[in-house]
Amino acid sequence: MIKSNQNFSRLPERYLFLDIAKRVAAFSKANPEADIIRMGIGDVTRPLAPAVIKAMHEAVDDCAAQSTFHGYGPERGYLWLREAISKYDYAERGVNVQPDDIFVNDGAKSDTGNIGDILSTDGLVGITDPVYPVYVDTNLMRGSVIRYITCNEENGYSGDIPDAKIDVIYLCYPNNPTGAVITRAKLKQWVDYALANGSLIMYDSAYEAFIRDPEIPHSIYEIEGARKCAIEFRSFSKTAGFTGIRCGYTVVPQELTVSDGRGGTVRLNEMWERRQSCKFNGASYISQRGALAIYTEEGRAQIRETIDYYLETARIIRKSMEEAGLEPQGGENAPYIWAKTPKGMTSWQFFDELLNKAAVVVTPGSGFGPAGEGYFRITSFADRDRTIEAMQRIKNIL
Ligand code: MLT
Numbered sequence: 001m002i003k004s005n006q007n008f009s010r011l012p013e014r015y016l017f018l019d020i021a022k023r024v025a026a027f028s029k030a031n032p033e034a035d036i037i038r039m040g041i042g043d044v045t046r047p048l049a050p051a052v053i054k055a056m057h058e059a060v061d062d063c064a065a066q067s068t069f070h071g072y073g074p075e076r077g078y079l080w081l082r083e084a085i086s087k088y089d090y091a092e093r094g095v096n097v098q099p100d101d102i103f104v105n106d107g108a109k110s111d112t113g114n115i116g117d118i119l120s121t122d123g124l125v126g127i128t129d130p131v132y133p134v135y136v137d138t139n140l141m142r143g144s145v146i147r148y149i150t151c152n153e154e155n156g157y158s159g160d161i162p163d164a165k166i167d168v169i170y171l172c173y174p175n176n177p178t179g180a181v182i183t184r185a186k187l188k189q190w191v192d193y194a195l196a197n198g199s200l201i202m203y204d205s206a207y208e209a210f211i212r213d214p215e216i217p218h219s220i221y222e223i224e225g226a227r228k229c230a231i232e233f234r235s236f237s238k239t240a241g242f243t244g245i246r247c248g249y250t251v252v253p254q255e256l257t258v259s260d261g262r263g264g265t266v267r268l269n270e271m272w273e274r275r276q277s278c279k280f281n282g283a284s285y286i287s288q289r290g291a292l293a294i295y296t297e298e299g300r301a302q303i304r305e306t307i308d309y310y311l312e313t314a315r316i317i318r319k320s321m322e323e324a325g326l327e328p329q330g331g332e333n334a335p336y337i338w339a340k341t342p343k344g345m346t347s348w349q350f351f352d353e354l355l356n357k358a359a360v361v362v363t364p365g366s367g368f369g370p371a372g373e374g375y376f377r378i379t380s381f382a383d384r385d386r387t388i389e390a391m392q393r394i395k396n397i398l
Pocket of ligand 1: 040176
């Protein structure tokens with residue numbers, strides 16, 4: 001008989017958000033009259049910006065005529081989009097990221113999961129805990145050895161710099177799930193550690209658009225030396241409501257090299273192009289045209305307004321939680337709010353209690369790793385009135 005990939009036996013039975021969806025579906029089936037408020041998965045609820053809609057309509061029209069039809073796109077994404085990313089996401093902040101460093105994709109989740117294809121499984125992989133489960137699950141699938149880097153209140157949810165060598169380090173800031181941000185000084189410590197140890201940092205900055213504090217770095221490339229030791233993942237999902245459209249990008253700097261295992265070095269940019277051109281056929285022309293519209297004057301103003309809406313929702317959540325004595329964290333430069341469960345409940349106990357007694361869905365902290373046990377996460381990607389209603393229901397059962 002053909003043998004399955006044995007590494008799958010190291011995975012939790014279900015992907016966290018599928019697990020939650022199945023539990024909520026079972027509850028809904030048993031309680032068809034329940035008015036469920038979903039604040040679990042960080043899926044956007046506001047419609048796309050008008051500038052994006054217009055651009056995508058035009059792109060569809062292009063595809064309706066022989067002379068403007070688009071088939072397969074360039075393997076790294078259309079140059080016009082990569083130039084806009086380079087200019088507006090980086091150059092405007094004084095950061096050097098060139099169009100040739102950029103690979104447009106169908107969202108950050110795919111690339112954070114797939115990037116391991118270009119690395120050996122020999123190295124030790126360090127993953128902050130609690131964490132977005134994709135980094136852990138995908139590394140377990142490919143047989144990597146993982147070490148958790150505990151993040152807690154004491155280290156500002158940005159981990160202690162390890163005293164031994166870790167080869168590949170996953171960092172995500174603004175953080176999912178804790179909503180914490182990383183200071184420039186701390187990020188510099190991580191970059192310096194990577195440069196000194198020949199480590200590679202996988203930097204997920206999918207939530208950078210939520211940063212309002214000017215002192216907080218948006219990109220790891222704001223730190224000197226990072227082009228030699230870091231890959232960065234960005235997404236239009238949370239920035240511009242693209243969770244259903246699918247488009248994002250990965251930055252693999254031209255000068256980023258690793259050992260080729262034969263005494264030489266190899267450029268990861270070249271390897272990633274090789275991997276992507278073989279296994280991926282690009283984000284659609286229509287979604288890339290939509291993404292380009294995010295960088296127009298009106299597009300930028302419109303998406304900022306939407307993010308401001310979510311941040312205001314986050315503020316309301318924090319305030320209600322404080323009133324309920326829950327000591328929330330995050331939600332100021334990030335869409336997620338993180339808090340200890342009340343009455344010493346485990347994360348899943350509190351999840352069940354909220355679902356059964358209040359019909360409110362949150363994310364159990366332990367689903368994000370061992371350090372998340374005893375915590376829960378609430379997302380601000382929710383409708384304002386429903387959020388207020390959810391917070392009232394939570395207060396009522398505490
Ligand atoms: C989350 O809720 O953590 C995110 O929505 C998951 C994702 O972006 O894939």
